Amino acid sequence: ELTLESQDVTQFGKPDLRALEGDFEVRGTRQLNSLHSLDGETRASTRWIITLLPRRSGSLRIPELQLGQSHSQAIELQVLQADASRQDSASQVFIEATLDSNEVYVQAQAVLTLRIYHSVALYDDSSLSPLQLENAKVEPLGESRTYEKEINGVRHG
Structure with missing residues (x-):
């Protein structure tokens, strides 16, 4: 890059x-x-x-x-x-998901954070479709954000 x-x-x-x-x-x-x-x-x-x-x-x-x-x-x-043997395509794009609580109750809010990391060029992140979960009301908490983070010596968007 x-x-x-x-x-x-x-x-x-x-x-x-x-x-x-x-x-x-x-x-x-x-x-x-x-x-x-x-x-x-x-x-x-x-x-x-x-x-x-x-x-x-x-x-x-x-x-x-x-x-x-x-x-x-x-x-x-x-x-x-x-070195063709060192190419690991699985580490070029991956998703990290975190939930703010280990237990979720009926009618309670749970904050799910999804991060899509990529070290290769992808299309614009803002065009992702909204998250859909069965039996849950999903509302975004603000706009999607883009940033960069170095993971194992490789810069990811």
């Missing part, structure tokens, strides 16, 4: 990724907008997370990428041949 970040809130759109097409397959892009307040100072940033698949092993270069008047620095990479 290649992460590009800008604190310029006037930048719109996404970076021009055509320069990557020769050596990489662009598997997906995500855009995260954030607003942070620290000591009374507010900072906005936009982060683009670009999932890349190298087309070959060896020495590769991620060229300078451009968005408006801004541009990134080029990055030199050494890509090693993947």
Whole structure:
């Protein structure tokens, strides 16, 4: 994954990724907008997370990428041949479910938290269908949220 970040809130759109097409397959892009307040100072940033698949092993270069008047620095990479026996697709996407109580009574509220972790590009999480449970009234507690977490040294969305 290649992460590009800008604190310029006037930048719109996404970076021009055509320069990557020769050596990489662009598997997906995500855009995260954030607003942070620290000591009374507010900072906005936009982060683009670009999932890349190298087309070959060896020495590769991620060229300078451009968005408006801004541009990134080029990055030199050494890509090693993947060990096919180490590919574990089960760890690329998994679900974690937690319930706020071990016992649930009739007419009582139970808060179920579902987290879908993925280390590969997926479609937009916000388009998931609502949870349906038999004999239960299901109501979302706010909007779905997206974030990143490192698990066993691998970044998951």
